[in-house]
Amino acid sequence: MPAARPTDLMRALAEAARLAQRAPSVFNTQPWRWRVRSNALELLREPDRTLAVTDPGGRQLLLSCGAALHHARLGLTAAGRRIAVTRFPDPASPDLLARIDVRGRAEPDDRVRRLRGAVPRRRTDRRPFGATPVPEAALRRLREAAQVEGTALHLLSRDQVPALATAATNAAAAEQADPAYRRALDEWTHRPPGSGDGVPAGTAVPAGPRAVPVRDFAPGGTPGLAIGPGDDSGTAYAVLYGPGDTAVEWLRAGEALSAVLLTAVVEGLGAAPMSDVLEVGESRRMVRSLLPEGRPYLALRIGVPVAAEAPPPTPRRRPGTVIS
Numbered sequence: 001m002p003a004a005r006p007t008d009l010m011r012a013l014a015e016a017a018r019l020a021q022r023a024p025s026v027f028n029t030q031p032w033r034w035r036v037r038s039n040a041l042e043l044l045r046e047p048d049r050t051l052a053v054t055d056p057g058g059r060q061l062l063l064s065c066g067a068a069l070h071h072a073r074l075g076l077t078a079a080g081r082r083i084a085v086t087r088f089p090d091p092a093s094p095d096l097l098a099r100i101d102v103r104g105r106a107e108p109d110d111r112v113r114r115l116r117g118a119v120p121r122r123r124t125d126r127r128p129f130g131a132t133p134v135p136e137a138a139l140r141r142l143r144e145a146a147q148v149e150g151t152a153l154h155l156l157s158r159d160q161v162p163a164l165a166t167a168a169t170n171a172a173a174a175e176q177a178d179p180a181y182r183r184a185l186d187e188w189t190h191r192p193p194g195s196g197d198g199v200p201a202g203t204a205v206p207a208g209p210r211a212v213p214v215r216d217f218a219p220g221g222t223p224g225l226a227i228g229p230g231d232d233s234g235t236a237y238a239v240l241y242g243p244g245d246t247a248v249e250w251l252r253a254g255e256a257l258s259a260v261l262l263t264a265v266v267e268g269l270g271a272a273p274m275s276d277v278l279e280v281g282e283s284r285r286m287v288r289s290l291l292p293e294g295r296p297y298l299a300l301r302i303g304v305p306v307a308a309e310a311p312p313p314t315p316r317r318r319p320g321t322v323i324s
């Protein structure tokens, strides 16, 4: 029997899954897969893309998958589809993270259109930002973007930043001293040709004037992106957090991460996630003590970009290997 022809709806679902390929992910592991059904899109995790050394509990894997889920949701709603999302729809299939059902049509609002438009322009920017502080109104909109997705965003006060810097410095030293960490970093920064994943040296930035150091993606090598003219003095630091550490909270925190990063693009801001501060016990406790309550999920740096060019795009896995 010949295979059934894909419908317009199935094509729209596959298109949303392709858009979701652009989502940020830890070490650019893209630890997800998509299944296109006749009127639904299913998101699955790829457990063998878990980073065993830095993310044994899979928090960052689920944050990454949540970001992809938010990207796919935006793709569908911006294309005029009304959707309903069920997270962890089948207790017997823990790798099935979410199902997006399409329930007809709905006119997208301006916010959805703007965020969808920001997807191809978003990049992780590790360079020092400028001296201009991030406007208060923009910070408020970033906080609201997270809140709409059910996760809180704590903006660090000026006097909390040195503690984050100490946490980041200590975490980097502990990780660099660990041969298993160095092997994992080497694996994800030196990918086989055509793998379409990993962090290329072209997006790594030399050490420089930053209040809080960023993860070194080219240790002992040559970072490919010039540090640029920023002195980083206007950079804001924030932490996504919530009451607990359940899988659904991590997935939703990833959706909030995507919403915050895309809102930053709309606001003309640059941003970069920073997870190393939460990968080492003592540093994680320091970051947690900066929060009003709850558990930290991911730290972020956000600022006004001053470099003339955006960072280069990072590669993505071929849609044919990720979408079925």
Ligand SMILES: Cc1cc2nc3c(=O)[nH]c(=O)nc-3n(C[C@H](O)[C@H](O)[C@H](O)COP(=O)(O)O)c2cc1C
Pocket: 022, 023, 024, 025, 026, 027, 028, 060, 061, 063, 064, 067, 122, 123, 124, 125, 126, 198, 199, 214, 215, 272, 273, 274, 275, 276, 298, 313, 314
């Ligand atoms: C959960 C998570 C953790 C991340 N941790 C870091 C980090 O510690 N340092 C960093 O520079 N980038 C971090 N990133 C950014 C990724 O490296 C980046 O998304 C990936 O390389 C793809 O590049 P792009 O964001 O420019 O598309 C993280 C992203 C996610 C989703």
